Amino acid sequence: VFFFLFLSMPRDSSVSMKTCYELYYWPSIQGRGEFVRLAFEEAGVPYVDVARLPAKRGGGVPAMTKLLESDALGLVPFAPPFLKVGSLLLGHTANILQYLGPRHGLVPDDEVSRLHAHQLQLSVTDFVAEIHDTHHPISVGLYYEDQKREAKKRASYFVKERLPLFLNYFERALVQNGGERFIGSAISYVDLSLFQVLVGLRYAFPKAMARVEKSTPKLVALADSVAARPRIAAYLASNRRLPFSEEDVFRHYPELDAKP
Ligand SMILES: N[C@@H](CCC(=O)N[C@@H](CS)C(=O)NCC(=O)O)C(=O)O
Numbered sequence: 573v574f575f576f577l578f579l580s581m582p583r584d585s586s587v588s589m590k591t592c593y594e595l596y597y598w599p600s601i602q603g604r605g606e607f608v609r610l611a612f613e614e615a616g617v618p619y620v621d622v623a624r625l626p627a628k629r630g631g632g633v634p635a636m637t638k639l640l641e642s643d644a645l646g647l648v649p650f651a652p653p654f655l656k657v658g659s660l661l662l663g664h665t666a667n668i669l670q671y672l673g674p675r676h677g678l679v680p681d682d683e684v685s686r687l688h689a690h691q692l693q694l695s696v697t698d699f700v701a702e703i704h705d706t707h708h709p710i711s712v713g714l715y716y717e718d719q720k721r722e723a724k725k726r727a728s729y730f731v732k733e734r735l736p737l738f739l740n741y742f743e744r745a746l747v748q749n750g751g752e753r754f755i756g757s758a759i760s761y762v763d764l765s766l767f768q769v770l771v772g773l774r775y776a777f778p779k780a781m782a783r784v785e786k787s788t789p790k791l792v793a794l795a796d797s798v799a800a801r802p803r804i805a806a807y808l809a810s811n812r813r814l815p816f817s818e819e820d821v822f823r824h825y826p827e828l829d830a831k832p
Pocket residue numbers: 603604605651652653663664665666697712
């Protein structure tokens with residue numbers, strides 16, 4: 573039995589037989605946690621999405637809140653998503669991916685590649701914050717309905733200026749690396765994240781995206797190629813992949829999209 577158990581362990585030698593990844597994120601949305609979920613899914617690495625488990629199995633939002641309120645595990649993260657690996661607690665999406673990437677073949681070995689992957693991921697972080705702020709320009713503590721007027725104004729500049737600026741930048745970075753992958757020649761967590769950004773933006777701003785995507789053909793091809801990867805395709809078809817919604821980071825409010 574032990575021999576069989578050993579044979580069925582992941583082959584990645586950097587992963588100890590006891591590695592148990594616990595992801596903490598809001599259970600009903602894709603949000604920023606999705607960038608981490610996609611990395612686990614592509615790598616075929618088992619993880620526990622703790623807040624999505626029932627409370628009687630130690631899950632739910634209270635389990636997440638409990639960790640955020642505790643000082644027992646050292647530096648406490650500011651907000652979800654965060655990852656627990658044994659006694660290590662790690663916050664910030666880009667930081668979590670920087671940790672997982674080298675351990676699961678989602679970034680090349682050399683230092684420059686890793687720094688550049690992190691650099692691109694930090695630009696994803698900035699971009700996601702701006703996407704979020706289109707529907708919450710005044711405060712995360714207010715409902716969209718209470719900041720609709722400001723959201724409309726903010727989103728009009730976003731779709732006109734920031735959306736093409738960011739996407740054309742990512743297209744350029746992709747082309748600089750040959751046009752198929754962002755870093756090196758194999759899939760990296762940055763490729764997975766740009767897939768998520770693209771599909772999220774298509775959901776949120778279909779009209780603006782139809783326009784902008786004409787000038788980002790490599791990005792479009794990259795997103796298609798990520799969606800077609802066997803593990804990602806299986807994940808997207810599973811009930812682990814939550815639908816987009818108006819509770820999420822990428823929200824579709826027709827009044828915030830580009831004019832026809
Ligand atoms: N830069 C952080 C941002 C984390 C973040 O804003 N998390 C959101 C959910 S997606 C949250 O729960 N924020 C609570 C708050 O800002 O008070 C990251 O990329 O992980």
